[in-house]
Every structure is written in C-alpha cells, then in structure tokens.
Amino acid sequence: MSSVFEYAPAPESRSIVTIAPSYGLFIDGAFVDGTGESFTTVNPATEEVLSEVSAASDADVDRAVAAARRAFTRVWGPMRPADRGKYLFRIARLLQERAREFAVLESLDNGKPIRESRDVDVPLAAAHFFYYAGWADKLEHVGLGTAPRPLGVAGQVIPWNFPLLMLAWKVAPALAAGNTVVLKPAETTPLTALLFAEVCQQADLPAGVVNIVTGAGDTGRAVVEHGDVDKVAFTGSTEVGKSIARAVAGTSKKLTLELGGKAANIVFDDAPIDQAVEGIVQGIFFNQGHVCCAGSRLLVQESIHDEVIASLQRRIGTLRVGDPLDKNTDVGAINSAEQLARIRELSDIGEAEGAQRWQPACELPAKGYWFPPTVFTDVSPAHRIARDEVFGPVLSVLTFRTPDEAVAKANNTTYGLSAGIWSEKGSRILQIANQLRAGVVWANTFNKFDPTSPFGGYKQSGYGREGGRHGLAAYLTGADSK
Amino acid sequence: MIGNDRLAVRKTYKLYLNGAFPRSESGRTYEVTDAKGHFRGNVAWASRKDARDAVVAARGAFAKWSGATAYNRGQVLYRVAEVMEGRHVQFCDEVAHAEGLSTSKARAAVDAAIDRWVWYAGWTDKLAAVLGGSNPVAGPYFDFSTPEPSGVVAVLAPQQSSLLGLVSVLAPVLATGNTAVVVTSRERPIPAVTLAEVLATSDVPGGVVNLLTGNAEELGPWLAEHADVDGIDLTGAPAGRAMEFEREAAGTIKRVVRPPATEPDWTADPGLTRMTPFLETKTVWHPMGV
Numbered sequence: 001m002s003s004v005f006e007y008a009p010a011p012e013s014r015s016i017v018t019i020a021p022s023y024g025l026f027i028d029g030a031f032v033d034g035t036g037e038s039f040t041t042v043n044p045a046t047e048e049v050l051s052e053v054s055a056a057s058d059a060d061v062d063r064a065v066a067a068a069r070r071a072f073t074r075v076w077g078p079m080r081p082a083d084r085g086k087y088l089f090r091i092a093r094l095l096q097e098r099a100r101e102f103a104v105l106e107s108l109d110n111g112k113p114i115r116e117s118r119d120v121d122v123p124l125a126a127a128h129f130f131y132y133a134g135w136a137d138k139l140e141h142v143g144l145g146t147a148p149r150p151l152g153v154a155g156q157v158i159p160w161n162f163p164l165l166m167l168a169w170k171v172a173p174a175l176a177a178g179n180t181v182v183l184k185p186a187e188t189t190p191l192t193a194l195l196f197a198e199v200c201q202q203a204d205l206p207a208g209v210v211n212i213v214t215g216a217g218d219t220g221r222a223v224v225e226h227g228d229v230d231k232v233a234f235t236g237s238t239e240v241g242k243s244i245a246r247a248v249a250g251t252s253k254k255l256t257l258e259l260g261g262k263a264a265n266i267v268f269d270d271a272p273i274d275q276a277v278e279g280i281v282q283g284i285f286f287n288q289g290h291v292c293c294a295g296s297r298l299l300v301q302e303s304i305h306d307e308v309i310a311s312l313q314r315r316i317g318t319l320r321v322g323d324p325l326d327k328n329t330d331v332g333a334i335n336s337a338e339q340l341a342r343i344r345e346l347s348d349i350g351e352a353e354g355a356q357r358w359q360p361a362c363e364l365p366a367k368g369y370w371f372p373p374t375v376f377t378d379v380s381p382a383h384r385i386a387r388d389e390v391f392g393p394v395l396s397v398l399t400f401r402t403p404d405e406a407v408a409k410a411n412n413t414t415y416g417l418s419a420g421i422w423s424e425k426g427s428r429i430l431q432i433a434n435q436l437r438a439g440v441v442w443a444n445t446f447n448k449f450d451p452t453s454p455f456g457g458y459k460q461s462g463y464g465r466e467g468g469r470h471g472l473a474a475y476l477t478g479a480d481s482k
Numbered sequence: 483m484i485g486n487d488r489l490a491v492r493k494t495y496k497l498y499l500n501g502a503f504p505r506s507e508s509g510r511t512y513e514v515t516d517a518k519g520h521f522r523g524n525v526a527w528a529s530r531k532d533a534r535d536a537v538v539a540a541r542g543a544f545a546k547w548s549g550a551t552a553y554n555r556g557q558v559l560y561r562v563a564e565v566m567e568g569r570h571v572q573f574c575d576e577v578a579h580a581e582g583l584s585t586s587k588a589r590a591a592v593d594a595a596i597d598r599w600v601w602y603a604g605w606t607d608k609l610a611a612v613l614g615g616s617n618p619v620a621g622p623y624f625d626f627s628t629p630e631p632s633g634v635v636a637v638l639a640p641q642q643s644s645l646l647g648l649v650s651v652l653a654p655v656l657a658t659g660n661t662a663v664v665v666t667s668r669e670r671p672i673p674a675v676t677l678a679e680v681l682a683t684s685d686v687p688g689g690v691v692n693l694l695t696g697n698a699e700e701l702g703p704w705l706a707e708h709a710d711v712d713g714i715d716l717t718g719a720p721a722g723r724a725m726e727f728e729r730e731a732a733g734t735i736k737r738v739v740r741p742p743a744t745e746p747d748w749t750a751d752p753g754l755t756r757m758t759p760f761l762e763t764k765t766v767w768h769p770m771g772v
Contacts, residue, residue, distance in 0.1 A: 127620065143612065143613070143754075145753070238735065241735060242732050242733055242735060243732075245728075245731075245732030245735065246729045246732040246733075249725050249726075249728035249729040249731075249732060250724065250725025250728060250729075252740075257735065259735065414734075429768065433764075433766045438764070439762060439763065439764060439765065440764075440765050440766075440767070441764065441765070441766045441767070442766075442767045443766060443767065443768045444768060444769055445623065445767055445768070445769050448619070448621070448623060448767050450617065450619035450620055450621070450625070452617040452618050452619055452620075452625075453617040453619050453625050453627070453765055453767070454617070454627050454763045454765050455765065456763065458632075458762050458764075459712070459735065460734060460735040461735075462735060463735065463737055463762075465763050468617055468627065470627070470763055473758075
C-alpha cells in the first residue's frame with residue numbers, strides 16, 4: 001500500500017444480503033430446479049463459495065422459451081402499452097429500494113468495488129428501467145412508422161463484468177417494446193440476476209415475461225439456437241459473437257452484438273494533464289479494466305509523454321487495491337481464475353515482446369484473484385498488448401507526433417467500440433471525433449454511460465445500439481425497419 | 483440507332499473499377515442475350531481478383547466520399563439522375579431487351595429508377611436529423627449521436643430487376659456515405675454497364691462505385707469473407723447460397739442484409755430500410771462547465 005494515504009478499513013456490511021445455499025432457474029414466474037449439472041459461484045476476492053446454482057439443460061431452455069412465448073402471446077403482447085410501462089416503472093423503483101442489497105451482492109459475486117456497484121452499476125440499472133418504462137406507450141414515436149411491433153421472444157446472453165447493468169440494458173428495452181425474454185447471465189456472476197427474479201415477483205410481473213436460465217456456454221448456445229427465439233442479443237467476446245452470427249445465419253432471427261474493444265485514449269499536448277491523468281485512470285482501471293470500452297491503449301503526444309507517465313504513475317500509486325466491500329477500495333478483484341490467467345499470459349507476452357512493465361508497490365490479498373494496476377510503456381502497435389483485448393487493469397502506452405498519426409493509430413484495430421480524446425481545443429476535438437471509427441467517443445471524459453445515450457460498436461465490436469431510441473429499434477419491427 | 487444502311491458501332495462491355503473501364507484481369511467474358519435469346523454482347527466476367535481490386539478501390543475512395551458534405555453528396559446523386567435522364571431512350575431499350583418488357587413497362591422502370599436517385603439525393607442531409615440527435619444524459623455533459631457510414635459495402639444486385647432493382651440497392655449505400663462493390667445481375671448486366679457510364683460522368687468520384695458484371699454465386703463468397711468489406715447486401719444471392727454467404731460474413735462481423743424470399747416490388751417506397759443497415763451510430767460526450 002502506498003503511504004501517501006493511510007485509510008482505516010471501511011467495510012460495507014454484507015448482512016443486508018441473504019444468499020441462499022442454492023438457486024434454481026426462474027421460469028414462468030417461479031424458481032424451479034434445473035436438470036443440468038449444478039455449478040458453484042464464488043466470491044473472487046476470497047474464493048469463498050457463495051452458492052450453488054442450477055445449470056439449464058436444453059430441455060430447461062425449451063421450457064423457458066415456451067413460457068416466454070405463452071406470455072408474449074397471451075399477456076404481454078396484448079397488454080395495454082401504458083400498463084407494460086407501469087410494470088417497468090415498478091421494477092425501476094424496486095431496484096432503487098433494494099439498491100444497497102444489489103450493490104453488496106454484485107460486489108460479492110463479481111469482485112468489483114462497492115463504490116462502483118453502489119454508485120454506477122445499480123443506479124444506472126434502475127435508470128435504464130425508468131427510461132424505457134416511459135417508452136412503452138410511445139413506440140409510434142421511435143421512428144419505425146406508426147405501428148411498430150415487438151419481435152416476440154428475445155434470447156439474451158450477458159457477460160460477467162456488469163451483471164445487473166447488462167441485464168437492465170437487455171431486459172428493459174425488450175420489455176418496453178412488448179417482447180418477452182429468456183436471459184442467460186454469466187456463469188461466474190448469476191446472483192444479481194436471480195435477485196432480479198425476486199424483484200419481478202415483487203412487481204407482480206406476469207409469469208413468463210422474464211425467464212432467467214443460469215448456466216455456462218452450452219446453456220447460452222441453447223438459448224441462441226432455439227427455433228422459437230425471434231431475437232438474439234449478446235454482449236461478450238468477439239469470438240463468441242462470431243459464432244452466434246454464424247448460428248443465426250439463414251434464420252429470420254434479428255441479431256444485435258456488443259463485443260470486444262481496444263479503445264484508444266488520445267492525449268494531445270494541449271490537454272489539461274491532471275484531468276487527463278484522472279481520465280486515463282478511470283478509463284483503464286474502472287471495474288478492474290473488465291470493460292469492453294476500456295481505454296486500454298493510451299496514445300500520448302510524444303512531447304508530453306514523460307510528463308504524463310510520471311504523473312500517471314504517481315496517481316496509480318495512490319490507488320487502493322483490495323477488499324471490494326471496503327468503501328475506500330479503488331480496484332477490486334479479478335472476476336475469475338480463468339480471467340486472471342489470461343491477464344497474466346498477455347502481460348507476460350507484453351514483456352517478452354519488449355514492452356516495459358510498471359506496477360506500483362502494492363500488497364495484494366493472499367487469497368482470491370488479484371492483479372495490480374499495470375502500465376506498459378515502449379509498446380509498439382504490433383505488440384499483442386496493443387492489439388488484443390486484455391480485459392484487465394493493463395494499460396499499453398504508445399506515442400504519436402501529429403493528429404493524423406494519432407487517428408491512424410487509433411483506428412488501426414479490428415475493433416471500434418470506444419475512444420477518448422483529451423485536448424483543450426474544441427475544433428480539434430470535433431475533428432478527431434469525426435475521424436475515429438468508434439461508436440462512443442468520450443472527449444475530456446471517459447467511461448460515462450446513460451440510458452438516453454446510444455452505446456455500441458463499429459467494425460468487429462458488433463452492431464446495433466443499446467440505450468436511447470436506437471436501443472428500442474433493436475427490439476421492434478415496423479414498415480420502416482428490417 | 484441503326485441508320486438505313488449504316489453498320490452500327492457496337493460497344494465492348496467492360497467492368498467499372500476505380501473510375502475506369504477495364505476488362506476482367508482474367509480475360510474472361512460471357513455471352514449475354516436478351517429475354518428472347520438474341521445475342522446482345524460478350525460481357526466482362528469478373529474474377530475474384532477483380533473483386534479484390536474493387537474492394538481496394540472502394541476503400542481508397544471511402545475517406546473522400548464519407549468526408550464530403552451531405553449537401554455535396556446530395557448534389558452528386560442528383561447529378562446521376564440528371565445524366566440518366568439524358569440517356570432515357572437507351573436505358574428503356576436496354577431494360578426492355580434485358581427483362582423482356584413492353585416499351586411502356588420498360589419506360590416506367592427507367593422513370594422509377596431515375597426518380598429513386600432524386601429521392602435518395604434528398605436524403606443525404608436529413609439522415610443525421612432523423613436518425614441522430616442530442617441525448618439528455620443525467621449529468622453535466624453535452625452528448626450527441628450521429629449516423630455514419632459503415633464503410634465498404636458489397637452489394638449482390640437483384641437478378642431480375644436490371645436497373646430499378648440495381649439503383650434501389652445501390653443508391654441508399656451511396657446516400658449514407660458508404661462506397662460500393664456491386665455484382666450485377668448475371669443474366670441482365672447491360673443496363674448496369676450503362677449505369678456505370680452515367681456514374682463515370684456524374685461527379686461520382688472514382689472508386690465510390692465499382693460494378694462487376696459476372697456471377698454472384700462465384701464472387702459472393704469472396705466478398706462475404708473479405709476482411710476489408712464492412713457490410714454485404716445479399717439481395718441478389720443465388721437461391722440456396724445466402725445462408726452460406728451470411729455465415730462467411732459472420733467471420734468479420736459484417737453488417738448483413740438478408741435476401742427476401744422473392745424479389746420485392748421495387749416500385750414500393752423503401753423508407754429507411756435500405757439505409758439503416760449500413761449506418762453506424764456514433765455518440766460523442768463532452769463535459770459542460772469544467
């Protein structure tokens with residue numbers, strides 16, 4: 001630990017959450033046992049087993065899709081749109097009421113700092129439901145003609161980095177548009193989705209409108225490939241995204257994909273350096289770097305490289321890595337042993353390829369999955385750490401001399417999810433923002449999200465948008481839409 | 483066109499690639515007949531290499547075309563309509579022969595094709611307002627979204643509607659700022675070659691449109707898997723092959739327009755359906771106050 005700031009422990013109590021020893025699947029409004037092999041979910045900060053969770057077999061997924069179809073045909077589809085909206089408003093309010101419980105559970109199951117689950121994940125999840133609730137009876141204004149229709153049953157597969165928030169991004173627009181859903185949470189982070197199922201019960205949401213099938217890749221595949229699913233939405237790796245796109249080829253399923261990224265965070269010599277350093281830290285160490293839009297490639301104008309790196313290292317030295325439930329923690333645990341192994345492997349490759357590794361002096365807890373904040377300098381665009389998504393707290397630093405070179409390097413990737421620009425010159429920001437091939441550009445800020453703001457990638461970062469009016473179009477069809 | 487005893491000067495039907503009219507690098511041609519089976523010409527038979535050259539040309543033209551002002555793109559597309567109008571008789575003759583239509587039906591198709599360019603010309607500077615806007619985020623940020631072109635789009639043009647169908651799939655790709663590699667109708671390519679001559683004289687920069695006469699069945703897989711193609715319209719994919727092309731396209735996460743079960747009525751109002759598939763949404767955030 002750095003000696004700059006000594007803090008007494010300030011742990012958030014976990015007593016607000018009751019975790020059952022085991023969980024079933026949530027199908028047709030009730031918890032039922034799955035027929036697949038159960039698996040455990042652990043606290044990545046301690047390796048403590050939190051609960052045993054059912055895995056949904058093909059037959060279970062079949063039942064979930066059938067329940068969703070029935071609910072779509074008989075209840076949710078025919079329902080007055082204003083009433084659909086009221087259910088979503090109820091869910092938003094319930095999430096707010098139980099926010100602390102969700103935050104603690106999310107940090108336990110995922111390893112992210114309570115400061116983030118409490119201040120970002122959970123409030124944004126509630127905000128998404130509140131936002132889309134209001135759309136439910138205004139669909140004729142979405143821009144898809146006067147009578148847009150829902151697609152039917154949506155099969156949704158979400159990742160482990162923002163478990164509840166990704167659920168909200170998927171479920172809220174789907175339900176607002178009049179679809180019903182079968183959602184598969186990530187294998188390592190199923191608990192907040194199962195707590196969300198309780199919220200659906202408290203809201204008296206009609207049975208079958210939301211179905212949650214836990215499991216690993218096989219369960220996800222069963223959801224995606226199910227013949228009675230009309231829409232597939234996936235957030236996760238580009239590799240899995242490609243296999244999903246292959247699987248739905250030749251069907252009439254509508255597909256949206258939110259995949260990986262390797263965002264450039266560009267710092268010009270006229271940037272406010274202190275602000276930029278805060279933004280760089282926020283860009284790569286937020287959520288341990290388990291962020292598809294993380295600013296993992298720092299592009300610094302050559303003339304200010306040394307100054308920025310010195311300042312950055314000073315700032316990183318003050319980050320507190322440790323207990324996710326401690327309110328002072330900045331960087332929590334890596335989500336799984338598997339992810340930790342990947343981060344280690346790519347970092348070792350970075351060193352082997354000739355980049356310089358820097359890590360602050362920091363004590364890591366003895367148990368659990370941990371990786372310290374890491375900065376690589378002397379990185380060339382050909383290095384794997386400049387090309388591959390690490391999905392961890394690892395920053396690669398490259399330099400540029402001219403704005404054209406910055407743009408060329410920023411765009412030199414198969415990804416195109418996000419990018420950052422730091423400069424005090426407005427005209428430069430707008431010009432560079434124009435030239436970047438990325439779906440979200442943060443200028444003089446980074447990693448900001450809002451339900452009203454469309455999010456999604458160019459190129460191999462996927463297609464379709466989540467958030468805003470655009471997010472609804474992914475769940476509707478009309479005279480004017482495909 | 484043929485005077486009393488004057489021998490007509492026949493045209494060599496070539497590809498349209500990077501603003502020029504080369505033969506296929508393969509040296510191949512294939513015989514094209516009219517709907518009644520009468521010889522119309524030996525048409526260049528584009529190869530895989532031609533398709534790859536076309537992608538290079540389209541990529542090279544992308545920055546300038548997508549970076550042009552929407553007003554400028556609109557004027558260029560309107561200019562295409564103007565120049566087509568001047569070739570009205572020629573198009574009517576070629577469409578009638580290619581599709582076996584009566585003179586009046588061929589004229590209706592040509593009229594609709596020209597009007598479609600005008601319609602899309604008017605869209606270029608309205609898309610951002612209709613599809614984008616500012617987003618009222620809950621914080622001190624200015625946040626706005628704009629539509630941007632996906633990049634290079636491969637188009638397998640309809641096999642039946644040789645001109646109206648072709649224009650209906652090409653014009654939206656251009657209006658949105660994308661550049662195009664088009665594989666024309668195999669049996670009915672001649673109106674497409676004439677359209678290429680129109681494009682070449684309408685201020686459309688070279689490389690923005692590349693028209694390959696040949697076989698979508700042969701070129702489709704290469705374009706579907708090509709790593710520098712961002713999107714593919716499978717409308718003219720041969721029956722039974724579209725699923726395979728879509729699977730190939732998945733390898734690079736291409737934006738895909740699936741083919742309809744049968745060729746649609748091209749005279750119908752297309753709405754936004756042919757523009758939104760090849761548009762990305764870019765969202766830009768900037769703090770306010772600090």
